[in-house]
Amino acid sequence: MNMIEAINSAMDVMLERDPNTVVMGEDVGFFGGVFRATAGLQKKHGKTRVFDTPINECGIIGVAVGMGAYGLRPVPEIQFADYIYPGLDQLVSEAARLRYRSANDFICPMTVRTPFGGGIFGGQTHSQSPESIMTHICGVKTVIPSNPYDAKGLLVAAIEDNDPVVFLEPKRIYNGPFSGYYDRPVEPWSKHDASAVPEGYYRIDLGKAATVREGEALTILAYGTMVHVTKTIVEEMGIDAEILDLRTLLPLDIDAIEASVKKTGRCLIIHEATRTSGFGAELAALVQERCFYHLEAPVERVTGFDTPYPHSLEWAYFPGPVRIATALTKILKD
Amino acid sequence: MPETPQRPARNLPPLSLHIPEPRYRPGDTPDFGDIEVPAVDATPRPGEATKPDAMRELCYGLVRVLDFDGQAKGQWDPRLSPERLRAMLRNMMLTRAFDDRMFRAQRQGKTSFYMKCTGEEATSVASTMAIDRTDMVFPSYRQQGILITRDYPLIQMMNQIYSNRGDHLLGRQLPIMYSAPEHGFFSVSGNLATQYPQAVGWAMASASKGDSRIATVWCGEGSSAEGDFHSALTFATVYNAPVIFNVVNNQWAISSFSGFAGSERTTFAARAVGYGIAGLRVDGNDPLAVYAATQWAADRARTNNGPTLIEHFTYRSEGHSTSDDPSAYRAADEATAWPLGDPIARLKQHLIVLGEWDEARHEAQAKELDDLVKMTQKQSEKLGILGHGMHQPFETMFEDVFEDMPWHLKEQCAQMLAEQEAKFGPDWKPE
Ligand SMILES: Cc1ncc(C[n+]2csc(CCOP(=O)(O)OP(=O)(O)O)c2C)c(N)n1
Numbered sequence: 001m002n003m004i005e006a007i008n009s010a011m012d013v014m015l016e017r018d019p020n021t022v023v024m025g026e027d028v029g030f031f032g033g034v035f036r037a038t039a040g041l042q043k044k045h046g047k048t049r050v051f052d053t054p055i056n057e058c059g060i061i062g063v064a065v066g067m068g069a070y071g072l073r074p075v076p077e078i079q080f081a082d083y084i085y086p087g088l089d090q091l092v093s094e095a096a097r098l099r100y101r102s103a104n105d106f107i108c109p110m111t112v113r114t115p116f117g118g119g120i121f122g123g124q125t126h127s128q129s130p131e132s133i134m135t136h137i138c139g140v141k142t143v144i145p146s147n148p149y150d151a152k153g154l155l156v157a158a159i160e161d162n163d164p165v166v167f168l169e170p171k172r173i174y175n176g177p178f179s180g181y182y183d184r185p186v187e188p189w190s191k192h193d194a195s196a197v198p199e200g201y202y203r204i205d206l207g208k209a210a211t212v213r214e215g216e217a218l219t220i221l222a223y224g225t226m227v228h229v230t231k232t233i234v235e236e237m238g239i240d241a242e243i244l245d246l247r248t249l250l251p252l253d254i255d256a257i258e259a260s261v262k263k264t265g266r267c268l269i270i271h272e273a274t275r276t277s278g279f280g281a282e283l284a285a286l287v288q289e290r291c292f293y294h295l296e297a298p299v300e301r302v303t304g305f306d307t308p309y310p311h312s313l314e315w316a317y318f319p320g321p322v323r324i325a326t327a328l329t330k331i332l333k334d
Numbered sequence: 335m336p337e338t339p340q341r342p343a344r345n346l347p348p349l350s351l352h353i354p355e356p357r358y359r360p361g362d363t364p365d366f367g368d369i370e371v372p373a374v375d376a377t378p379r380p381g382e383a384t385k386p387d388a389m390r391e392l393c394y395g396l397v398r399v400l401d402f403d404g405q406a407k408g409q410w411d412p413r414l415s416p417e418r419l420r421a422m423l424r425n426m427m428l429t430r431a432f433d434d435r436m437f438r439a440q441r442q443g444k445t446s447f448y449m450k451c452t453g454e455e456a457t458s459v460a461s462t463m464a465i466d467r468t469d470m471v472f473p474s475y476r477q478q479g480i481l482i483t484r485d486y487p488l489i490q491m492m493n494q495i496y497s498n499r500g501d502h503l504l505g506r507q508l509p510i511m512y513s514a515p516e517h518g519f520f521s522v523s524g525n526l527a528t529q530y531p532q533a534v535g536w537a538m539a540s541a542s543k544g545d546s547r548i549a550t551v552w553c554g555e556g557s558s559a560e561g562d563f564h565s566a567l568t569f570a571t572v573y574n575a576p577v578i579f580n581v582v583n584n585q586w587a588i589s590s591f592s593g594f595a596g597s598e599r600t601t602f603a604a605r606a607v608g609y610g611i612a613g614l615r616v617d618g619n620d621p622l623a624v625y626a627a628t629q630w631a632a633d634r635a636r637t638n639n640g641p642t643l644i645e646h647f648t649y650r651s652e653g654h655s656t657s658d659d660p661s662a663y664r665a666a667d668e669a670t671a672w673p674l675g676d677p678i679a680r681l682k683q684h685l686i687v688l689g690e691w692d693e694a695r696h697e698a699q700a701k702e703l704d705d706l707v708k709m710t711q712k713q714s715e716k717l718g719i720l721g722h723g724m725h726q727p728f729e730t731m732f733e734d735v736f737e738d739m740p741w742h743l744k745e746q747c748a749q750m751l752a753e754q755e756a757k758f759g760p761d762w763k764p765e
Contacts, residue, residue: 022542048542054572059531059565066472066535066549069520072542074535086561093525094532100734102513102521103503107737139735162737207740251740 001197002189004174006148007037007113010155011075013201015045018073021159023050025060025077025113034079035115035174057087061112065094068108068164075159081116081168082125088133095164096139111158111165117225117272118309118318119172119182127309129273134166135250135282141165141206142249146173146227147194150247153204161206170224180229180324182315209253211260215242218266218331221257221283223247226270226319233324239332241268249279257283258290265296266331272319275303297334302327354593358665366673371617374398375408379626382634386612393603393613396647399622402675404683410626412464416690422463422621423681423691424699426455429479430678431703432488435711436495440509440656444719445495447509451476453651453669456621456677457582458552459483461644464628465550465578470540472520472533472551475510476582484517488710498718499725499764504733509720526557530566530579537577537635538569548576548635550628555602555645556587559595563605567643571609576635578628579643581605582618584650589663603645611641618648619674621681648674723765728754 001009014021023038023045029052032039042050053060057078064074078084084091095108118127134142143158143165145151151169158165172178176186189195212227217240222230227245234241242260246253261267267287269280280301287299302319310317341348358364377395380388399410406413414422433450440448451458458479462471471480481491493500495509503513513521520536523529533551540547553563558581570577581602585592595602606613612634616627624646631642651669653660665671685691718725732739732747739747754762 054565054568056565056568058561059534059569062528062531062562062565063535063538063569066532066537067539068535069532070470070536070539070543072539089525090528090531090562094523094528098521099737101503101507101511101523102515103506104734105513105515106521141736251736252742254741 001148001195002175003145003148003151003169004035004037006152006197007155007169008039008041009197009199010152010159011038011041012044014075014156014159015041015049017201020072021049021075022067022072023075023077024053024064026053026055026079028052028077033077035171037113038077057083058090061087061090061095064110064112065090065098065108068095068110069098069106073159074110076110076112078112078114080122080126081114081130082128084112084114084130091140091164091166092137096137099163100139107162108164109162111155111161111167113155113167113169115171115174116168117170117172118314119178119225121311121314122309123311124308127314129271129304131168131249131273132277132279132282134168135279139164141251142168143206143247144168144170144224144249145247146170146224146245147177147192148189148197149194150204150210152197153202154206154247156201157203157206160203165206168224172225173228177228178225179232180320204247206248207251207253209247209256210245211256212243212245213241215240216264217241218268219244219257219260219264220268220270221246222270223249224272226272229320230270230324233321233328236321237325237328239328254286254290257287261287261291262294265294267291267295267299268302268327268331269299270302270319270324272304274306275301276306278303297331300327300331354591354598356591356593356664358668360661360663360665362665364665364668364671366671369673370396371673372396372398374401377410379409379630382630382637383639384612386606386610389612390607393607393615394601395615397614397616397623397627398620399626400620400680400684402680404680404687406622406684410623412622412626412629414622414625416685416688418463419681419685420690422460422625423678423685424703425459425463425479425483426621426678426681427700428703428707429455429459429482431700431707432478432482432491435707436492437656439495439711443721444715445497445509446720447656448495449475449510449655450652451478453676454582454584454618454648455479456624457580457618457646457648460621460624461550461580461628464625465548465632468518469547469632470518470520470533470536470549472529472536472549473522474526474529474552474554474557475522475524476554477552478510481512481514481517481519484519486514486517486519488707489714492711492714493717496714496717496719497725498714498720500714500717501725504726504730527553527560527562529553530562531569534566534569534575534577537575538573541573541576546636548578548632550578550580552580552582554587555581555583555585555592555595555597556590558602558605567605567609567611570641571611574638574640576638577641578631578635579641581643581645582648583645584648586650586654586660586664588654588658601645603643606643611643613643613645615645615647617674618646619677619680621677622684718765725764727764
């Protein structure tokens with residue numbers, strides 16, 4: 001399965017298992033979503049379980065809050081993460097705080113799925129990476145898979161979770177991982193182990209990072225698309241790096257990060273989102289708080305630039321091989 | 335930077351921007367003589383299954399039942415029994431007694447904040463009486479009448495207002511932002527109109543499950559300008575959700591008059607027209623009209639005839655909240671000049687006309703309710719008031735952010751406990 005199929009399969013399994021699961025969003029019903037993530041689900045599970053909505057993100061998330069309060073498990077799709085902003089108040093002020101403000105009277109077990117990140121020539125409004133905004137909301141969990149196997153297991157866990165989850169799908173790698181060079185084709189998921197996705201139910205608990213590659217020279221913290229870019233560069237440069245795929249940004253697997261950085265003594269953080277106040281800043285602070293005496297070089301960040309996502313220059317914006325190689329050279333210097 | 339373009343020299347009149355202005359400001363003598371108050375039988379009552387486009391004029395009229403002599407008339411008369419009417423009067427009087435007491439408690443420094451619904455009691459009490467107890471209500475912040483009508487314990491409301499150790503919400507919410515799921519009362523949010531799409535979602539869920547319960551939701555006329563309001567109406571009409579939208583048009587949103595929500599051009603009920611849903615404009619100070627309209631809308635929703643928007647035309651007799659001074663922005667006598675009177679006085683008069691009530695009983699009931707509120711207040715204050723210490727165990731601050739506490743909250747909780755121990759010693763207990 002590719003990542004889209006794995007995500008589809010997760011919803012299919014949950015629609016099957018739990019009659020309270022509902023899937024909703026713009027174009028998700030009859031057509032199956034602009035990325036086809038919900039293809040076939042309406043036909044199989046019926047129109048009250050999987051349906052199209054108005055183009056109204058405030059309504060989509062707000063309605064899902066009410067559905068969650070009733071006892072359903074809504075899985076709303078926001079067509080692109082860039083369009084989560086019109087619905088952000090319902091996420092920040094309502095979904096995220098409902099349990100807290102009502103002292104458990106009401107809960108909001110919703111999973112907001114949304115494709116995020118650049119690399120598809122989507123311009124400013126189809127390319128953003130809003131994960132740090134999500135992790136700054138108290139009461140929302142943020143999950144980002146990097147391969148089909150994880151995507152299905154994590155999405156199942158997210159739908160089963162009794163708290164609101166934002167499930168950010170790296171759309172650049174929906175069909176296959178990506179090396180970081182725009183002139184190289186995506187390699188289809190079928191050529192990768194992680195495409196062996198079981199048909200039925202399985203889950204991957206939220207809050208656990210995965211070690212993509214063990215190594216001694218440094219620890220690289222990455223997630224989503226950047227896991228693949230990072231792996232390619234490290235292999236090309238022949239560096240003995242340990243790469244952690246964080247998978248869940250909140251709750252974060254601090255133990256895995258701490259253990260790895262203490263082992264290697266160096267830490268590079270890579271994300272595609274803009275730099276200032278990005279999630280890398282949080283990671284860097286955590287690493288220096290917890291591992292300062294083990295560090296042999298300053299923690300480095302490789303990120304996108306602090307500009308809106310440019311259309312024609314997107315590959316200059318993107319944290320690609322050159323930017324990562326420069327950072328690796330610097331951090332390994334002393 | 336580009337310069338502001340100059341008006342081209344053409345022989346056209348200059349455009350002008352309209353900034354709404356209320357008719358009366360402090361010092362003015364208000365005269366509402368031009369507000370049209372149609373006769374009680376002027377607004378017809380269509381069948382509950384009538385298509386919205388056949389009843390547009392109801393968005394511009396005013397559903398009324400009680401005339402100013404206290405007679406109930408016309409097609410909308412819900413013909414309630416004297417017992418029902420007396421229960422309604424009692425709920426409204428209790429709401430007012432509660433408001434007066436809690437307002438005073440805030441002035442005495444016992445809590446931070448309070449909001450009254452004086453003059454608007456009918457909009458919550460009568461509409462709640464017209465739906466089932468199991469229907470879900472998504473209130474805004476001025477609907478204390480709902481909880482009182484559903485017999486929610488007064489002491490629990492007060493405990494919440496005082497954030498004391500009896501506060502079921504553990505001191506987390508601003509006073510008056512209650513939550514009572516067992517009374518079908520959704521948790522109140524401080525963000526305006528957010529509950530509108532949520533009510534629609536709840537109603538959609540109920541419909542998709544083949545349930546028979548409907549949802550109702552409230553906002554002020556000011557908040558009807560929020561995007562959430564329009565999102566909710568869109569979803570409700572698309573999915574024919576069994577929901578009743580209440581817009582309490584009390585003329586003022588803090589110091590902004592209803593013109594800033596668009597009232598100079600049309601009514602709030604008429605918002606329904608563009609969405610193709612049923613709209614009713616109702617005399618919000620007439621408890622029987624509010625009851626009748628809500629009952630109509632509830633029947634409509636329950637028979638899969640879809641949502642209804644009800645505008646309750648009323649007046650905010652007092653300040654917006656304890657933090658507001660309305661004499662700074664509106665004419666002093668507006669509340670008394672308001673042409674629709676007071677809902678409690680009107681219902682009382684009706685019961686007297688029916689021979690089911692009298693001044694002496696009214697006075698006795700007022701005193702009884704006042705005593706009840708006072709006594710309850712004493713009990714509540716035994717559990718503490720805001721500002722007299724901290725009433726909840728410290729660690730409750732970190733609970734319920736998530737179902738299970740993640741490591742970072744555990745660490746922060748431990749830090750806070752250490753800080754508090756340094757301050758108060760290890761034996762501190764909530765007061
Ligand atoms: C989203 C949002 N914006 C602003 C406020 C601040 N605020 C609180 S009450 C209020 C006025 C609301 O007026 P209206 O909706 O007419 O209701 P009323 O108070 O008259 O009952 C405002 C602006 C808020 N609570 N939420």
